[in-house]
Each structure stands twice: as structure tokens, then as C-alpha cells.
Amino acid sequence: MKFYSTNNHNLTADAREAVTKGLAPDNGLYMPEEIPALSADFFNRLPKMSFQEMALAVAQNLLSGSIPPAELERIVSHTLAFDAPLTEVEEDIYALELFHGPTMAFKDFGARFMSQLLGYFAKQQEREIIILVATSGDTGSAVANGFLGVKGTRVVVLYPSGKVSDIQEKQFTTLGSNITALEVDGTFDDCQRLVKTAFLDEELKNKYFLTSANSINIARLIPQSFYFFYAFSRLQQRNKPVVFCVPSGNFGNITGGLLAQRMGLPISHFVAATNINDVVPEFLRTHKLTTRPSQMTISNAMDVGSPSNVVRMLDLFGGDVSALQKHVSGYAFTDDETRAAMRHVFATAGYVMDPHGAVGYLGMKKYMREVQSDVTGVFLETAHPAKFKEVVEETLGREIEIPSTLQKFLSRNKQSKKMSSAFSDFKTYLTTEF
Numbered sequence: 001m002k003f004y005s006t007n008n009h010n011l012t013a014d015a016r017e018a019v020t021k022g023l024a025p026d027n028g029l030y031m032p033e034e035i036p037a038l039s040a041d042f043f044n045r046l047p048k049m050s051f052q053e054m055a056l057a058v059a060q061n062l063l064s065g066s067i068p069p070a071e072l073e074r075i076v077s078h079t080l081a082f083d084a085p086l087t088e089v090e091e092d093i094y095a096l097e098l099f100h101g102p103t104m105a106f107k108d109f110g111a112r113f114m115s116q117l118l119g120y121f122a123k124q125q126e127r128e129i130i131i132l133v134a135t136s137g138d139t140g141s142a143v144a145n146g147f148l149g150v151k152g153t154r155v156v157v158l159y160p161s162g163k164v165s166d167i168q169e170k171q172f173t174t175l176g177s178n179i180t181a182l183e184v185d186g187t188f189d190d191c192q193r194l195v196k197t198a199f200l201d202e203e204l205k206n207k208y209f210l211t212s213a214n215s216i217n218i219a220r221l222i223p224q225s226f227y228f229f230y231a232f233s234r235l236q237q238r239n240k241p242v243v244f245c246v247p248s249g250n251f252g253n254i255t256g257g258l259l260a261q262r263m264g265l266p267i268s269h270f271v272a273a274t275n276i277n278d279v280v281p282e283f284l285r286t287h288k289l290t291t292r293p294s295q296m297t298i299s300n301a302m303d304v305g306s307p308s309n310v311v312r313m314l315d316l317f318g319g320d321v322s323a324l325q326k327h328v329s330g331y332a333f334t335d336d337e338t339r340a341a342m343r344h345v346f347a348t349a350g351y352v353m354d355p356h357g358a359v360g361y362l363g364m365k366k367y368m369r370e371v372q373s374d375v376t377g378v379f380l381e382t383a384h385p386a387k388f389k390e391v392v393e394e395t396l397g398r399e400i401e402i403p404s405t406l407q408k409f410l411s412r413n414k415q416s417k418k419m420s421s422a423f424s425d426f427k428t429y430l431t432t433e434f
């Protein structure tokens with residue numbers, strides 16, 4: 001399988017180049033040249049297949065010829081070392097829980113798959129791969145835990161000092177081994193600027209094989225299609241159209257769903273739900289993409305003002321917004337609405353949603369109210385509520401237990417290197433101390 005750049009379909013790369021470089025040389029995002037439909041036999045067997053079996057078939061479909069089947073099988077079973085169960089929270093509305101991985105957010109799927117794939121490609125080259133990642137919280141923890149101990153790779157996590165939660169900080173500053181955490185005296189934007197500047201620095205590029213682990217990497221996108229197949233296959237009620245609602249920020253997760261649909265999974269419709277950072281719902285309404293600075297909300301992993309995967313969603317429909325609109329509706333919700341939904345679902349079903357999942361629930365309800373009610377709805381629960389302990393406790397007026405998966409990080413010692421937000425300091429660190 002080859003991958004082309006969304007900026008120029010004639011500019012192609014093999015899987016190795018697409019995954020190790022992340023971004024195409026013309027700054028486009030990589031997409032698979034073909035997205036073959038899976039066979040009728042595959043769909044007949046789907047309800048009886050394990051999560052790993054169906055994911056392997058999907059991965060093979062998109063990576064054929066790029067990696068030996070036995071190696072891909074190992075990578076898929078490593079990635080899916082935990083389940084993604086469905087919970088019915090109301091009649092015909094299910095939460096797809098994607099938070100049972102080591103850092104308890106759906107980013108574990110993408111980070112674990114990407115780390116293993118990069119580790120495989122790293123073995124075939126002499127130079128170590130250095131992964132730079134700027135984080136406002138969740139990405140850093142998923143990436144650091146995904147890459148921990150992967151030979152031939154080292155990870156540098158840059159995060160804004162004092163601006164991530166305790167639990168998030170502990171998830172990437174306590175690992176040691178091939179993971180280094182840099183605590184930057186500045187904002188998330190400063191961290192991102194340092195990473196971007198490093199990629200343009202000739203001296204650093206000569207010294208190191210640098211790559212990024214943010215959500216534009218195709219290796220993070222592919223595994224995000226797996227759980228759409230899994231959820232679909234496990235729904236008991238399959239005589240109604242199935243609609244998925246995806247709480248979205250950079251729109252990588254929903255793009256994984258669109259890939260699944262393109263491979264033949266009969267998903268009737270998608271709802272993209274956002275917080276007040278509503279660039280995409282507005283785009284679907286007006287056909288004009290207006291990016292803007294992000295605004296802070298309680299679903300902060302979706303505070304994105306310039307969502308990078310919109311170009312991929314459009315590319316799937318040949319750049320035609322009206323065609324995209326036939327498959328995706330967009331709705332935005334305020335923090336007050338999000339809190340009210342968390343309270344309502346807890347009161348009626350005893351189910352605790354995190355703020356991101358709550359935005360997904362709201363999107364599903366709105367679609368059923370305004371467009372089509374007789375559907376089976378699945379919204380993605382993208383993080384464990386304990387990851388947003390303060391907001392959840394304050395909203396529900398009760399204490400939330402921290403699961404042992406998160407608790408074990410809290411007892412460990414933080415190790416970070418403090419750093420100013422000046423690029424010269426970052427560069428000196430990378431060239432002399434690292």
C-alpha cells in the first residue's frame with residue numbers, strides 16, 4: 001500500500017516513509033491510495049470474530065505489503081491488550097468505552113499502534129528515531145506510555161509547567177527509560193512552537209532522525225477505525241440504522257470511523273460533536289472553514305481552533321463539502337449543557353460520563369431529536385471520568401474513585417527537566433545534554 005499527500009495525490013510514500021516522517025514533504029497529510037472494501041465473508045463472520053481478529057483484517061487491508069503479516073499480528077494484539085465495551089445508558093443509546101487502556105483515554109489505541117509500527121521500522125535503520133511531542137495532557141501520556149521500552153526510539157515530551165493536571169503530569173514524568181519530560185516555563189503553544197522549530201533546524205535534523213507523534217500520523221489514524229467495527233459487531237439490535245457520535249477536537253477519531261465506513265461497514269450516519277470550539281459544525285453549515293484561536297472549556301482535549309484532520313475528511317469525499325455533509329452532521333455544545341447532560345445521565349442511569357463523552361451523548365440526542373429518532377446510537381466515551389476528577393466531582397456533587405491504573409502513577413516520583421520557552425535553550429539541551 002502506498003500513501004499520498006492530501007496536497008498532491010501524485011506525491012506518494014510507502015508505509016515506512018509515511019509513518020517515520022509523519023507529515024508529507026509538502027506539509028500534506030498522508031492517506032492510503034486505496035481503501036478497499038472488506039469481503040462479504042468478513043462481514044458475515046464479524047459477530048463471531050474477536051476484537052483482535054477483526055482489527056488484524058482491517059489493518060492488513062490498509063497496510064498490505066508494507067509489513068510481514070506475523071509482525072502486524074503481533075502489533076495488533078499488543079495494541080488491543082484491553083477491551084472496548086458498550087454500555088447501554090438509555091434505550092437505543094450506547095456508550096462505547098474507549099478508556100480501558102493504560103492511560104485511560106482513547107489515544108492509547110493510536111499511540112500503542114504507532115509506537116510498535118515505528119519500533120518495527122526503527123529496527124531496519126541504523127539511526128535511533130527521536131519522537132518529539134508537545135502536549136497539553138492526554139497525548140503526552142498516551143505517547144510516552146506507548147513508546148516506553150520500544151527499542152530504537154526515544155521520546156521527548158514537552159509540556160507547560162503548572163498547566164497540566166497532577167495525574168496527567170505523573171503519567172509522563174515518572175517513566176524514565178527512553179522517555180524524557182521537559183517542563184517548559186510557558187504555554188502549550190510555546191511547547192508546540194519549540195517542536196515545530198526543531199523540525200526546521202538543519203543542525204538538529206543532521207544530528208537526529210526526528211519525528212512527531214501528534215495525531216496527523218497515519219499510524220495513529222488506522223487503529224482508530226478498529227473499534228467502529230467492534231462496536232458495530234457487538235450491537236444486539238441491528239435492524240435499525242446505526243449512527244455514531246464522536247466528540248471531536250482534531251477530528252482524527254471520526255476520520256477513523258469514516259475509514260471504517262469506506263471499508264464497507266454499514267454505518268448510517270456520523271455526528272461530530274464539539275464544545276464551543278465549533279469550527280467544523282460551522283463549516284458543515286456554511287461551507288466556509290474559519291479557523292480561530294481555541295477557547296478553554298471543561299472538555300479541554302477538544303479545545304482545538306484549527307482541526308488538522310478536516311483535510312482528510314474532505315479528501316475522502318473528493319473535496320466536496322456537500323458529499324461530506326450527507327454522512328456527517330455537526331453540533332456544538334456549551335459547558336453548561338455538558339454539565340447538565342452529565343447530571344441527567346447520572347440521575348437516570350447511574351452512569352458517570354466524563355465531559356468529552358457527555359458532549360458525544362448530547363450530539364447523539366440532538367440528532368435523534370431533530371433528524372431521525374428510530375436509530376441505534378453509539379457515542380464514544382473517550383476518557384475515564386477520573387481523568388477529569390475535579391470537574392466531574394463538582395458537577396455531580398459526589399466523589400469519584402481513582403482506578404488503580406491511574407493510582408499507580410500517582411505514587412511514583414516525578415522527574416522532569418525545567419526549561420525556558422526559548423528555542424536556543426531547547427536546542428542546547430538536545431545537542432549537549434540529551
Ligand SMILES: *Cc1c(COP(=O)(O)O)cnc(C)c1O
Nearest residue numbers: 248249250251252253301382383
Ligand atoms: C483527543 C481527545 C478527543 C478528541 O479527539 P480528536 O481525534 O482530536 O477529534 C476527545 N476526547 C478526549 C478525551 C481526547 O483526549
